[in-house]
Amino acid sequence: MCNSRGEVVLEARNFSRSYGEVKAVREVSFSVLRGEIFGLIGPDGGGKTTLLRSLVSLLSIEKGELFFEGRSVAREPELVRRRIGYMPQRFSLYQDLTVEENLRFFGDLFDVDRKEAEGRIEELYGFSGLKPFSRRRAGALSGGMKQKLALSCMLVHSPRVIVLDEPTFGVDPVSRSEFWQILFRLREGGTTILVSTAYMDEAGLCDRVGLMYGGRILASDAPELLNSRFPRDLYGIRTGQPHLVLDALEESRLCGDCHLFGEGVHLTLEENRSPGEVEACLRERNLGWTFFGPVKPGIEDLFLLLMKGEGHGD
Amino acid sequence: MGIREGSAAVEVRELTKRFGDFTAVDRVSFTVGKGEIFGFLGANGAGKTTTIRMLCGLLAPSGGEGSVAGYDIIGEYGKIKGRIGYMSQKFSLYNDLTVGENIEFYGGIYGLTPGEIRDRSGELFAIIGLEELKGKLTASLPMGWKQRLALCAGLIHDPAIIFLDEPTSGVDPLSRRNFWKLIYRLSDMGKTVFVTTHYMDEAEYCHRLSIMKGGRILEMDSPHALKGKYGAQNMQEVFLASLKEGS
Numbered sequence: 292m293c294n295s296r297g298e299v300v301l302e303a304r305n306f307s308r309s310y311g312e313v314k315a316v317r318e319v320s321f322s323v324l325r326g327e328i329f330g331l332i333g334p335d336g337g338g339k340t341t342l343l344r345s346l347v348s349l350l351s352i353e354k355g356e357l358f359f360e361g362r363s364v365a366r367e368p369e370l371v372r373r374r375i376g377y378m379p380q381r382f383s384l385y386q387d388l389t390v391e392e393n394l395r396f397f398g399d400l401f402d403v404d405r406k407e408a409e410g411r412i413e414e415l416y417g418f419s420g421l422k423p424f425s426r427r428r429a430g431a432l433s434g435g436m437k438q439k440l441a442l443s444c445m446l447v448h449s450p451r452v453i454v455l456d457e458p459t460f461g462v463d464p465v466s467r468s469e470f471w472q473i474l475f476r477l478r479e480g481g482t483t484i485l486v487s488t489a490y491m492d493e494a495g496l497c498d499r500v501g502l503m504y505g506g507r508i509l510a511s512d513a514p515e516l517l518n519s520r521f522p523r524d525l526y527g528i529r530t531g532q533p534h535l536v537l538d539a540l541e542e543s544r545l546c547g548d549c550h551l552f553g554e555g556v557h558l559t560l561e562e563n564r565s566p567g568e569v570e571a572c573l574r575e576r577n578l579g580w581t582f583f584g585p586v587k588p589g590i591e592d593l594f595l596l597l598m599k600g601e602g603h604g605d
Numbered sequence: 606m607g608i609r610e611g612s613a614a615v616e617v618r619e620l621t622k623r624f625g626d627f628t629a630v631d632r633v634s635f636t637v638g639k640g641e642i643f644g645f646l647g648a649n650g651a652g653k654t655t656t657i658r659m660l661c662g663l664l665a666p667s668g669g670e671g672s673v674a675g676y677d678i679i680g681e682y683g684k685i686k687g688r689i690g691y692m693s694q695k696f697s698l699y700n701d702l703t704v705g706e707n708i709e710f711y712g713g714i715y716g717l718t719p720g721e722i723r724d725r726s727g728e729l730f731a732i733i734g735l736e737e738l739k740g741k742l743t744a745s746l747p748m749g750w751k752q753r754l755a756l757c758a759g760l761i762h763d764p765a766i767i768f769l770d771e772p773t774s775g776v777d778p779l780s781r782r783n784f785w786k787l788i789y790r791l792s793d794m795g796k797t798v799f800v801t802t803h804y805m806d807e808a809e810y811c812h813r814l815s816i817m818k819g820g821r822i823l824e825m826d827s828p829h830a831l832k833g834k835y836g837a838q839n840m841q842e843v844f845l846a847s848l849k850e851g852s
Protein backbone atom coordinates (compact mmCIF):
# COMPACT_ATOMS: atom_id res chain seq x y z
CA MET A 292 0.00 0.00 0.00
CA CYS A 293 1.03 3.55 -0.58
CA ASN A 294 2.21 5.76 2.29
CA SER A 295 0.20 8.74 1.23
CA ARG A 296 -3.04 6.88 1.72
CA GLY A 297 -5.82 9.11 2.94
CA GLU A 298 -5.02 11.79 0.39
CA VAL A 299 -7.98 12.59 -1.87
CA VAL A 300 -7.20 11.88 -5.52
CA LEU A 301 -10.59 12.23 -7.20
CA GLU A 302 -13.50 14.15 -5.82
CA ALA A 303 -17.02 15.18 -6.81
CA ARG A 304 -18.85 17.94 -4.95
CA ASN A 305 -22.58 18.30 -5.53
CA PHE A 306 -22.09 17.22 -9.08
CA SER A 307 -25.12 16.99 -11.40
CA ARG A 308 -25.37 16.28 -15.10
CA SER A 309 -28.44 16.21 -17.35
CA TYR A 310 -29.08 15.23 -20.94
CA GLY A 311 -31.97 17.47 -21.88
CA GLU A 312 -34.80 16.48 -19.56
CA VAL A 313 -33.05 13.42 -18.23
CA LYS A 314 -31.16 13.93 -14.99
CA ALA A 315 -28.37 11.38 -15.34
CA VAL A 316 -26.40 12.34 -12.21
CA ARG A 317 -28.00 14.13 -9.29
CA GLU A 318 -26.01 16.00 -6.65
CA VAL A 319 -23.33 13.43 -6.21
CA SER A 320 -20.50 13.96 -3.74
CA PHE A 321 -17.79 11.40 -3.12
CA SER A 322 -14.05 11.02 -3.05
CA VAL A 323 -11.49 8.41 -4.03
CA LEU A 324 -8.41 8.09 -1.83
CA ARG A 325 -4.83 7.44 -2.89
CA GLY A 326 -4.06 3.76 -3.34
CA GLU A 327 -7.58 2.41 -2.96
CA ILE A 328 -9.98 0.55 -5.23
CA PHE A 329 -13.24 2.47 -5.20
CA GLY A 330 -16.21 0.76 -6.84
CA LEU A 331 -19.28 2.49 -8.23
CA ILE A 332 -21.83 -0.31 -7.98
CA GLY A 333 -25.24 -0.23 -9.61
CA PRO A 334 -27.45 -1.22 -12.52
CA ASP A 335 -27.35 0.21 -16.05
CA GLY A 336 -28.89 3.64 -16.39
CA GLY A 337 -27.90 4.66 -12.86
CA GLY A 338 -25.47 7.39 -13.94
CA LYS A 339 -22.16 5.54 -13.50
CA THR A 340 -20.85 6.17 -17.01
CA THR A 341 -21.86 9.84 -17.00
CA LEU A 342 -20.08 10.37 -13.69
CA LEU A 343 -16.91 8.62 -14.84
CA ARG A 344 -16.83 10.39 -18.20
CA SER A 345 -17.23 13.73 -16.44
CA LEU A 346 -14.41 12.92 -14.02
CA VAL A 347 -12.01 12.24 -16.87
CA SER A 348 -13.02 15.53 -18.53
CA LEU A 349 -14.91 14.07 -21.47
CA LEU A 350 -18.20 15.83 -20.69
CA SER A 351 -18.81 19.48 -20.01
CA ILE A 352 -19.40 20.21 -16.35
CA GLU A 353 -22.66 22.03 -15.69
CA LYS A 354 -23.40 21.85 -11.99
CA GLY A 355 -21.12 21.13 -9.08
CA GLU A 356 -17.39 20.57 -9.11
CA LEU A 357 -14.97 17.78 -9.93
CA PHE A 358 -11.38 17.61 -8.75
CA PHE A 359 -8.30 15.61 -9.64
CA GLU A 360 -5.54 15.87 -7.03
CA GLY A 361 -7.13 19.06 -5.80
CA ARG A 362 -7.24 20.69 -9.23
CA SER A 363 -10.43 21.50 -11.06
CA VAL A 364 -11.28 19.07 -13.87
CA ALA A 365 -13.23 21.84 -15.64
CA ARG A 366 -10.26 24.20 -15.64
CA GLU A 367 -7.47 21.74 -16.39
CA PRO A 368 -8.87 19.01 -18.63
CA GLU A 369 -5.49 18.50 -20.36
CA LEU A 370 -3.79 17.66 -17.08
CA VAL A 371 -6.51 15.15 -16.24
CA ARG A 372 -6.29 13.47 -19.62
CA ARG A 373 -2.51 13.11 -19.37
CA ARG A 374 -2.47 11.75 -15.83
CA ILE A 375 -5.50 9.51 -15.66
CA GLY A 376 -5.80 6.25 -17.51
CA TYR A 377 -9.39 5.77 -18.67
CA MET A 378 -10.89 2.60 -20.05
CA PRO A 379 -14.36 3.21 -21.48
CA GLN A 380 -17.02 0.52 -21.64
CA ARG A 381 -16.57 0.20 -25.37
CA PHE A 382 -12.82 0.37 -25.63
CA SER A 383 -11.24 0.63 -29.03
CA LEU A 384 -8.44 -1.70 -29.90
CA TYR A 385 -7.09 -1.82 -33.40
CA GLN A 386 -8.39 -5.21 -34.50
CA ASP A 387 -5.95 -5.48 -37.40
CA LEU A 388 -2.91 -4.73 -35.28
CA THR A 389 -1.25 -7.39 -33.17
CA VAL A 390 -1.28 -7.29 -29.38
CA GLU A 391 2.20 -5.80 -29.30
CA GLU A 392 1.47 -3.27 -32.05
CA ASN A 393 -1.55 -2.06 -30.10
CA LEU A 394 0.57 -1.61 -26.98
CA ARG A 395 3.28 0.31 -28.88
CA PHE A 396 0.70 2.47 -30.58
CA PHE A 397 -0.81 3.54 -27.26
CA GLY A 398 2.71 4.23 -25.96
CA ASP A 399 3.33 6.59 -28.89
CA LEU A 400 -0.05 8.21 -28.42
CA PHE A 401 0.90 9.18 -24.88
CA ASP A 402 4.45 10.24 -25.88
CA VAL A 403 6.12 7.46 -23.97
CA ASP A 404 9.78 7.12 -24.88
CA ARG A 405 10.17 4.04 -27.12
CA LYS A 406 12.81 2.41 -24.91
CA GLU A 407 10.79 3.05 -21.81
CA ALA A 408 7.71 1.66 -23.52
CA GLU A 409 9.52 -1.60 -24.34
CA GLY A 410 10.29 -2.14 -20.65
CA ARG A 411 6.79 -1.19 -19.62
CA ILE A 412 5.23 -3.53 -22.18
CA GLU A 413 7.28 -6.43 -20.80
CA GLU A 414 6.12 -5.53 -17.31
CA LEU A 415 2.51 -5.43 -18.48
CA TYR A 416 2.88 -8.87 -20.09
CA GLY A 417 3.81 -10.03 -16.61
CA PHE A 418 0.47 -8.77 -15.34
CA SER A 419 -1.76 -9.84 -18.18
CA GLY A 420 -0.21 -13.11 -19.29
CA LEU A 421 -0.58 -11.89 -22.89
CA LYS A 422 3.07 -12.48 -23.85
CA PRO A 423 2.41 -15.77 -25.70
CA PHE A 424 -0.18 -13.89 -27.78
CA SER A 425 1.95 -10.83 -28.53
CA ARG A 426 1.86 -11.50 -32.28
CA ARG A 427 -1.81 -12.37 -32.48
CA ARG A 428 -4.16 -9.85 -34.03
CA ALA A 429 -6.31 -8.14 -31.42
CA GLY A 430 -9.41 -9.08 -33.42
CA ALA A 431 -8.61 -12.77 -32.91
CA LEU A 432 -8.45 -12.60 -29.09
CA SER A 433 -11.15 -13.93 -26.77
CA GLY A 434 -13.35 -11.45 -24.90
CA GLY A 435 -11.40 -11.84 -21.68
CA MET A 436 -8.05 -11.33 -23.42
CA LYS A 437 -9.31 -8.25 -25.26
CA GLN A 438 -10.26 -6.76 -21.94
CA LYS A 439 -6.79 -7.41 -20.55
CA LEU A 440 -5.20 -5.90 -23.65
CA ALA A 441 -7.37 -2.78 -23.42
CA LEU A 442 -6.35 -2.42 -19.78
CA SER A 443 -2.68 -2.88 -20.69
CA CYS A 444 -2.92 -0.28 -23.47
CA MET A 445 -4.09 2.37 -21.07
CA LEU A 446 -1.35 1.44 -18.60
CA VAL A 447 1.56 1.90 -21.04
CA HIS A 448 1.99 5.51 -19.97
CA SER A 449 2.07 4.42 -16.30
CA PRO A 450 -0.82 6.49 -14.98
CA ARG A 451 -1.05 6.49 -11.18
CA VAL A 452 -4.80 6.87 -11.32
CA ILE A 453 -7.04 4.72 -13.49
CA VAL A 454 -10.76 4.90 -14.20
CA LEU A 455 -12.45 1.78 -15.56
CA ASP A 456 -16.03 1.75 -16.81
CA GLU A 457 -17.55 -1.73 -16.38
CA PRO A 458 -14.36 -3.52 -17.39
CA THR A 459 -15.76 -6.96 -16.54
CA PHE A 460 -19.07 -6.66 -18.35
CA GLY A 461 -20.04 -9.79 -20.30
CA VAL A 462 -16.89 -11.64 -19.32
CA ASP A 463 -17.08 -15.09 -17.77
CA PRO A 464 -16.40 -15.54 -14.04
CA VAL A 465 -12.92 -16.99 -14.58
CA SER A 466 -11.76 -14.06 -16.70
CA ARG A 467 -13.43 -11.67 -14.28
CA SER A 468 -11.55 -13.16 -11.38
CA GLU A 469 -8.24 -12.93 -13.32
CA PHE A 470 -8.99 -9.31 -14.18
CA TRP A 471 -9.49 -8.49 -10.51
CA GLN A 472 -6.19 -10.17 -9.66
CA ILE A 473 -4.54 -7.69 -12.03
CA LEU A 474 -6.31 -4.79 -10.32
CA PHE A 475 -5.07 -6.02 -6.92
CA ARG A 476 -1.49 -6.09 -8.21
CA LEU A 477 -1.85 -2.57 -9.57
CA ARG A 478 -3.11 -1.43 -6.18
CA GLU A 479 -0.09 -3.02 -4.52
CA GLY A 480 2.05 -0.90 -6.82
CA GLY A 481 0.28 2.21 -5.54
CA THR A 482 -2.20 2.77 -8.38
CA THR A 483 -5.49 4.38 -7.42
CA ILE A 484 -8.44 2.69 -9.10
CA LEU A 485 -11.99 3.89 -9.69
CA VAL A 486 -14.06 1.14 -11.26
CA SER A 487 -17.75 0.78 -12.08
CA THR A 488 -19.70 -2.47 -12.24
CA ALA A 489 -23.24 -3.79 -12.38
CA TYR A 490 -22.12 -7.03 -10.72
CA MET A 491 -23.09 -6.57 -7.08
CA ASP A 492 -20.80 -9.39 -6.00
CA GLU A 493 -17.78 -7.35 -7.09
CA ALA A 494 -18.49 -4.84 -4.30
CA GLY A 495 -16.71 -7.12 -1.84
CA LEU A 496 -13.50 -6.83 -3.87
CA CYS A 497 -13.31 -3.04 -3.45
CA ASP A 498 -11.85 -1.10 -0.50
CA ARG A 499 -14.81 1.26 -0.61
CA VAL A 500 -17.91 1.41 -2.73
CA GLY A 501 -20.65 3.84 -3.68
CA LEU A 502 -24.05 2.32 -4.46
CA MET A 503 -25.42 4.20 -7.43
CA TYR A 504 -29.04 4.23 -8.57
CA GLY A 505 -31.25 6.80 -10.28
CA GLY A 506 -28.35 9.23 -10.63
CA ARG A 507 -27.54 9.27 -6.92
CA ILE A 508 -25.01 7.62 -4.69
CA LEU A 509 -27.36 6.09 -2.15
CA ALA A 510 -24.66 5.00 0.27
CA SER A 511 -20.89 4.94 0.33
CA ASP A 512 -18.47 3.13 2.62
CA ALA A 513 -16.29 0.04 2.99
CA PRO A 514 -18.43 -2.91 1.86
CA GLU A 515 -18.37 -4.68 5.23
CA LEU A 516 -19.43 -1.47 6.98
CA LEU A 517 -22.21 -0.89 4.46
CA ASN A 518 -23.63 -4.33 5.17
CA SER A 519 -23.79 -3.55 8.87
CA ARG A 520 -25.97 -0.54 8.07
CA PHE A 521 -28.90 -2.79 7.27
CA PRO A 522 -31.27 -1.50 9.93
CA ARG A 523 -33.36 -4.55 10.73
CA ASP A 524 -33.08 -8.26 11.44
CA LEU A 525 -32.86 -10.15 8.19
CA TYR A 526 -34.10 -13.74 7.85
CA GLY A 527 -33.45 -16.24 5.12
CA ILE A 528 -35.54 -19.22 4.01
CA ARG A 529 -34.12 -21.92 1.79
CA THR A 530 -36.70 -23.92 -0.09
CA GLY A 531 -37.33 -25.88 -3.25
CA GLN A 532 -40.20 -23.53 -4.17
CA PRO A 533 -38.91 -20.00 -3.60
CA HIS A 534 -41.59 -18.29 -5.71
CA LEU A 535 -44.47 -20.06 -3.92
CA VAL A 536 -42.98 -19.16 -0.53
CA LEU A 537 -42.64 -15.59 -1.74
CA ASP A 538 -46.27 -15.48 -2.92
CA ALA A 539 -47.46 -16.88 0.40
CA LEU A 540 -45.46 -14.40 2.45
CA GLU A 541 -46.46 -11.42 0.34
CA GLU A 542 -50.08 -12.38 0.85
CA SER A 543 -49.64 -12.98 4.59
CA ARG A 544 -48.54 -9.40 5.33
CA LEU A 545 -46.15 -10.74 7.94
CA CYS A 546 -43.11 -9.25 6.22
CA GLY A 547 -41.76 -5.73 5.87
CA ASP A 548 -39.72 -6.77 2.88
CA CYS A 549 -39.57 -10.07 1.11
CA HIS A 550 -37.43 -10.85 -1.92
CA LEU A 551 -36.33 -13.84 -3.95
CA PHE A 552 -32.74 -14.77 -3.18
CA GLY A 553 -31.41 -17.67 -5.21
CA GLU A 554 -32.87 -20.85 -3.80
CA GLY A 555 -35.01 -19.08 -1.27
CA VAL A 556 -36.15 -15.72 0.01
CA HIS A 557 -34.82 -13.02 2.33
CA LEU A 558 -37.27 -11.18 4.54
CA THR A 559 -37.69 -8.72 7.35
CA LEU A 560 -40.63 -8.99 9.73
CA GLU A 561 -43.38 -6.43 10.22
CA GLU A 562 -43.35 -4.97 13.70
CA ASN A 563 -44.75 -7.27 16.38
CA ARG A 564 -44.50 -10.28 14.09
CA SER A 565 -42.45 -13.32 15.02
CA PRO A 566 -40.54 -15.95 13.04
CA GLY A 567 -42.97 -18.51 14.45
CA GLU A 568 -45.82 -16.86 12.56
CA VAL A 569 -43.88 -17.16 9.32
CA GLU A 570 -43.34 -20.86 9.95
CA ALA A 571 -47.01 -21.33 10.75
CA CYS A 572 -48.00 -19.52 7.56
CA LEU A 573 -45.81 -21.78 5.42
CA ARG A 574 -46.95 -24.93 7.19
CA GLU A 575 -50.55 -23.98 6.66
CA ARG A 576 -49.89 -23.94 2.92
CA ASN A 577 -47.84 -27.13 2.94
CA LEU A 578 -44.69 -25.31 1.88
CA GLY A 579 -41.48 -26.92 3.10
CA TRP A 580 -38.08 -25.41 3.81
CA THR A 581 -34.61 -26.67 4.59
CA PHE A 582 -33.47 -23.59 6.46
CA PHE A 583 -35.15 -20.71 8.23
CA GLY A 584 -33.23 -18.31 10.43
CA PRO A 585 -31.30 -15.07 10.68
CA VAL A 586 -28.85 -14.32 7.86
CA LYS A 587 -26.20 -11.66 7.39
CA PRO A 588 -27.30 -8.95 4.98
CA GLY A 589 -25.26 -8.46 1.82
CA ILE A 590 -24.85 -5.56 -0.59
CA GLU A 591 -27.84 -6.69 -2.60
CA ASP A 592 -30.12 -6.69 0.47
CA LEU A 593 -29.03 -3.15 1.25
CA PHE A 594 -29.40 -2.08 -2.36
CA LEU A 595 -32.98 -3.36 -2.49
CA LEU A 596 -33.78 -1.50 0.71
CA LEU A 597 -32.22 1.77 -0.49
CA MET A 598 -33.97 1.51 -3.87
CA LYS A 599 -37.28 1.38 -2.07
CA GLY A 600 -36.48 4.73 -0.46
CA GLU A 601 -35.82 6.12 -3.94
CA GLY A 602 -39.26 5.04 -5.16
CA HIS A 603 -38.35 2.41 -7.71
CA GLY A 604 -40.80 2.81 -10.58
CA ASP A 605 -41.16 -0.87 -11.33
CA MET B 606 -46.83 -25.69 -29.82
CA GLY B 607 -46.03 -28.32 -27.26
CA ILE B 608 -43.66 -31.14 -26.59
CA ARG B 609 -44.31 -34.46 -28.31
CA GLU B 610 -46.17 -36.85 -26.00
CA GLY B 611 -43.84 -38.83 -23.73
CA SER B 612 -40.71 -36.89 -24.60
CA ALA B 613 -38.30 -34.81 -22.52
CA ALA B 614 -38.01 -31.11 -23.34
CA VAL B 615 -34.40 -31.50 -24.37
CA GLU B 616 -32.41 -34.68 -24.60
CA VAL B 617 -28.93 -35.11 -26.05
CA ARG B 618 -26.64 -38.12 -26.10
CA GLU B 619 -22.93 -37.99 -26.91
CA LEU B 620 -23.54 -34.77 -28.81
CA THR B 621 -20.33 -33.67 -30.51
CA LYS B 622 -19.26 -30.81 -32.73
CA ARG B 623 -15.87 -30.55 -34.37
CA PHE B 624 -14.55 -27.62 -36.37
CA GLY B 625 -11.54 -29.05 -38.22
CA ASP B 626 -9.17 -30.37 -35.52
CA PHE B 627 -10.95 -28.49 -32.79
CA THR B 628 -13.64 -30.24 -30.76
CA ALA B 629 -15.98 -27.52 -29.53
CA VAL B 630 -18.51 -29.90 -27.96
CA ASP B 631 -17.22 -33.26 -26.82
CA ARG B 632 -19.72 -36.12 -26.27
CA VAL B 633 -22.16 -34.16 -24.16
CA SER B 634 -25.23 -35.90 -22.71
CA PHE B 635 -28.06 -34.44 -20.67
CA THR B 636 -31.83 -34.38 -20.31
CA VAL B 637 -33.98 -31.40 -19.39
CA GLY B 638 -37.50 -32.08 -18.18
CA LYS B 639 -40.74 -30.27 -18.95
CA GLY B 640 -41.10 -27.18 -16.76
CA GLU B 641 -37.51 -27.29 -15.63
CA ILE B 642 -35.34 -24.16 -15.35
CA PHE B 643 -31.99 -25.37 -16.56
CA GLY B 644 -28.87 -23.19 -16.26
CA PHE B 645 -26.06 -23.60 -18.72
CA LEU B 646 -22.80 -22.21 -17.37
CA GLY B 647 -19.25 -22.18 -18.60
CA ALA B 648 -16.27 -19.99 -19.39
CA ASN B 649 -16.13 -18.18 -22.72
CA GLY B 650 -15.32 -20.75 -25.39
CA ALA B 651 -16.51 -23.70 -23.30
CA GLY B 652 -18.96 -24.84 -25.98
CA LYS B 653 -22.25 -23.44 -24.63
CA THR B 654 -23.18 -21.42 -27.70
CA THR B 655 -22.22 -24.23 -30.05
CA THR B 656 -24.43 -26.63 -28.07
CA ILE B 657 -27.37 -24.25 -28.17
CA ARG B 658 -26.93 -23.63 -31.86
CA MET B 659 -27.14 -27.38 -32.43
CA LEU B 660 -30.27 -27.59 -30.27
CA CYS B 661 -31.91 -24.83 -32.28
CA GLY B 662 -31.06 -26.53 -35.55
CA LEU B 663 -28.66 -23.79 -36.63
CA LEU B 664 -25.64 -26.07 -36.69
CA ALA B 665 -25.33 -29.74 -37.67
CA PRO B 666 -23.69 -32.00 -35.06
CA SER B 667 -20.58 -33.97 -36.01
CA GLY B 668 -21.70 -36.85 -33.83
CA GLY B 669 -24.21 -38.03 -31.28
CA GLU B 670 -27.90 -37.29 -31.28
CA GLY B 671 -30.46 -35.09 -29.69
CA SER B 672 -34.07 -34.08 -29.58
CA VAL B 673 -35.82 -30.86 -28.66
CA ALA B 674 -39.52 -30.96 -27.75
CA GLY B 675 -39.36 -34.60 -28.81
CA TYR B 676 -38.17 -33.88 -32.38
CA ASP B 677 -34.84 -34.94 -33.78
CA ILE B 678 -32.39 -32.04 -34.08
CA ILE B 679 -31.03 -33.38 -37.36
CA GLY B 680 -34.04 -34.72 -39.23
CA GLU B 681 -36.92 -32.69 -37.80
CA TYR B 682 -35.53 -29.27 -37.08
CA GLY B 683 -38.35 -27.67 -39.02
CA LYS B 684 -40.71 -28.87 -36.29
CA ILE B 685 -38.43 -27.53 -33.57
CA LYS B 686 -38.38 -23.95 -34.85
CA GLY B 687 -41.97 -23.18 -33.86
CA ARG B 688 -41.58 -24.87 -30.47
CA ILE B 689 -38.66 -22.80 -29.18
CA GLY B 690 -38.39 -19.16 -28.24
CA TYR B 691 -35.27 -17.10 -27.73
CA MET B 692 -34.48 -13.99 -25.75
CA SER B 693 -31.05 -12.47 -25.51
CA GLN B 694 -29.62 -9.80 -23.27
CA LYS B 695 -29.04 -7.87 -26.47
CA PHE B 696 -32.66 -8.29 -27.48
CA SER B 697 -33.90 -6.56 -30.58
CA LEU B 698 -37.02 -4.52 -30.06
CA TYR B 699 -38.13 -1.72 -32.32
CA ASN B 700 -37.75 1.40 -30.24
CA ASP B 701 -40.05 3.55 -32.35
CA LEU B 702 -42.88 1.03 -32.28
CA THR B 703 -45.24 0.79 -29.34
CA VAL B 704 -45.25 -2.19 -27.00
CA GLY B 705 -48.31 -3.61 -28.77
CA GLU B 706 -46.83 -3.07 -32.24
CA ASN B 707 -43.63 -4.86 -31.33
CA ILE B 708 -45.61 -7.89 -30.25
CA GLU B 709 -47.73 -7.80 -33.42
CA PHE B 710 -44.56 -7.64 -35.44
CA TYR B 711 -43.04 -10.69 -33.74
CA GLY B 712 -46.32 -12.55 -34.00
CA GLY B 713 -46.32 -11.84 -37.73
CA ILE B 714 -42.78 -13.16 -38.10
CA TYR B 715 -43.91 -16.42 -36.53
CA GLY B 716 -46.82 -16.61 -38.96
CA LEU B 717 -49.60 -16.04 -36.43
CA THR B 718 -52.91 -14.66 -37.73
CA PRO B 719 -54.09 -11.27 -36.36
CA GLY B 720 -56.71 -13.11 -34.31
CA GLU B 721 -54.12 -15.45 -32.83
CA ILE B 722 -51.83 -12.53 -32.04
CA ARG B 723 -54.68 -10.72 -30.26
CA ASP B 724 -55.61 -13.71 -28.11
CA ARG B 725 -52.09 -14.71 -27.36
CA SER B 726 -50.78 -11.21 -26.57
CA GLY B 727 -53.78 -10.53 -24.32
CA GLU B 728 -52.89 -13.63 -22.35
CA LEU B 729 -49.19 -12.79 -22.20
CA PHE B 730 -49.69 -9.14 -21.29
CA ALA B 731 -51.84 -10.23 -18.37
CA ILE B 732 -49.16 -12.62 -17.10
CA ILE B 733 -46.26 -10.30 -17.72
CA GLY B 734 -48.09 -7.17 -16.60
CA LEU B 735 -47.70 -5.19 -19.82
CA GLU B 736 -51.39 -4.53 -20.38
CA GLU B 737 -51.31 -0.87 -19.32
CA LEU B 738 -48.18 -0.15 -21.33
CA LYS B 739 -49.56 -1.46 -24.64
CA GLY B 740 -49.78 1.95 -26.28
CA LYS B 741 -46.43 3.22 -24.98
CA LEU B 742 -43.47 3.82 -27.21
CA THR B 743 -40.89 1.11 -26.56
CA ALA B 744 -38.07 3.67 -26.35
CA SER B 745 -39.74 5.26 -23.34
CA LEU B 746 -39.76 2.09 -21.22
CA PRO B 747 -37.34 1.58 -18.35
CA MET B 748 -34.80 -1.17 -18.91
CA GLY B 749 -36.59 -3.70 -16.68
CA TRP B 750 -39.78 -3.38 -18.71
CA LYS B 751 -37.98 -3.63 -22.03
CA GLN B 752 -36.62 -6.91 -20.79
CA ARG B 753 -40.09 -8.18 -20.01
CA LEU B 754 -41.31 -7.03 -23.41
CA ALA B 755 -38.46 -8.92 -25.06
CA LEU B 756 -39.48 -12.01 -23.11
CA CYS B 757 -43.04 -11.49 -24.27
CA ALA B 758 -41.86 -11.30 -27.90
CA GLY B 759 -40.00 -14.58 -27.42
CA LEU B 760 -43.19 -16.21 -26.12
CA ILE B 761 -45.74 -14.91 -28.64
CA HIS B 762 -45.85 -18.17 -30.63
CA ASP B 763 -46.38 -20.16 -27.40
CA PRO B 764 -43.15 -22.17 -27.52
CA ALA B 765 -42.67 -25.14 -25.20
CA ILE B 766 -39.04 -24.24 -24.56
CA ILE B 767 -37.53 -20.82 -24.16
CA PHE B 768 -33.82 -20.05 -24.39
CA LEU B 769 -32.61 -17.08 -22.34
CA ASP B 770 -29.15 -15.68 -22.92
CA GLU B 771 -28.00 -13.59 -19.93
CA PRO B 772 -31.53 -12.26 -19.57
CA THR B 773 -31.01 -9.86 -16.67
CA SER B 774 -27.42 -8.67 -16.72
CA GLY B 775 -27.10 -4.97 -15.93
CA VAL B 776 -30.60 -4.74 -14.50
CA ASP B 777 -31.31 -3.46 -11.00
CA PRO B 778 -31.87 -6.07 -8.28
CA LEU B 779 -35.61 -5.45 -8.02
CA SER B 780 -36.30 -5.70 -11.76
CA ARG B 781 -34.21 -8.85 -11.86
CA ARG B 782 -36.40 -10.41 -9.18
CA ASN B 783 -39.57 -9.40 -10.98
CA PHE B 784 -38.21 -11.03 -14.11
CA TRP B 785 -37.42 -14.26 -12.27
CA LYS B 786 -40.86 -14.33 -10.69
CA LEU B 787 -42.15 -14.47 -14.27
CA ILE B 788 -39.74 -17.22 -15.17
CA TYR B 789 -40.98 -19.30 -12.22
CA ARG B 790 -44.55 -18.73 -13.34
CA LEU B 791 -43.71 -19.88 -16.86
CA SER B 792 -42.10 -22.96 -15.38
CA ASP B 793 -45.25 -23.64 -13.32
CA MET B 794 -47.20 -23.46 -16.58
CA GLY B 795 -44.99 -26.22 -17.96
CA LYS B 796 -42.63 -24.15 -20.06
CA THR B 797 -39.04 -25.33 -20.06
CA VAL B 798 -36.50 -22.57 -19.53
CA PHE B 799 -32.94 -22.92 -20.74
CA VAL B 800 -30.68 -20.17 -19.35
CA THR B 801 -27.11 -19.36 -20.31
CA THR B 802 -25.40 -16.81 -18.13
CA HIS B 803 -22.14 -15.47 -16.72
CA TYR B 804 -24.15 -13.91 -13.96
CA MET B 805 -23.84 -16.19 -10.96
CA ASP B 806 -26.81 -14.49 -9.31
CA GLU B 807 -28.98 -15.72 -12.14
CA ALA B 808 -27.53 -19.19 -11.85
CA GLU B 809 -28.77 -19.40 -8.25
CA TYR B 810 -32.38 -19.19 -9.48
CA CYS B 811 -32.18 -22.26 -11.70
CA HIS B 812 -33.54 -25.67 -10.68
CA ARG B 813 -30.50 -27.38 -12.10
CA LEU B 814 -27.17 -26.22 -13.47
CA SER B 815 -24.54 -27.62 -15.72
CA ILE B 816 -21.00 -26.29 -15.86
CA MET B 817 -19.11 -26.72 -19.10
CA LYS B 818 -15.43 -26.54 -19.90
CA GLY B 819 -13.47 -27.47 -22.99
CA GLY B 820 -16.57 -28.89 -24.64
CA ARG B 821 -17.43 -31.22 -21.76
CA ILE B 822 -19.91 -31.01 -18.92
CA LEU B 823 -18.06 -31.03 -15.60
CA GLU B 824 -20.99 -30.73 -13.22
CA MET B 825 -24.74 -31.05 -13.34
CA ASP B 826 -26.92 -30.66 -10.25
CA SER B 827 -29.05 -28.21 -8.26
CA PRO B 828 -27.30 -25.03 -7.05
CA HIS B 829 -27.80 -26.23 -3.48
CA ALA B 830 -26.19 -29.62 -4.12
CA LEU B 831 -23.28 -28.05 -5.98
CA LYS B 832 -22.62 -25.58 -3.18
CA GLY B 833 -22.69 -28.50 -0.74
CA LYS B 834 -20.29 -30.54 -2.84
CA TYR B 835 -17.70 -27.77 -3.01
CA GLY B 836 -18.36 -26.40 0.47
CA ALA B 837 -19.02 -23.06 -1.22
CA GLN B 838 -21.03 -20.04 -0.11
CA ASN B 839 -22.18 -19.11 -3.60
CA MET B 840 -22.17 -20.20 -7.22
CA GLN B 841 -19.19 -18.02 -8.06
CA GLU B 842 -17.04 -20.17 -5.75
CA VAL B 843 -18.54 -23.37 -7.16
CA PHE B 844 -17.85 -22.21 -10.68
CA LEU B 845 -14.21 -21.32 -10.06
CA ALA B 846 -13.54 -24.47 -8.00
CA SER B 847 -15.15 -26.84 -10.51
CA LEU B 848 -13.22 -25.38 -13.42
CA LYS B 849 -9.97 -25.69 -11.48
CA GLU B 850 -10.71 -29.32 -10.70
CA GLY B 851 -11.65 -29.98 -14.30
CA SER B 852 -8.38 -28.71 -15.72
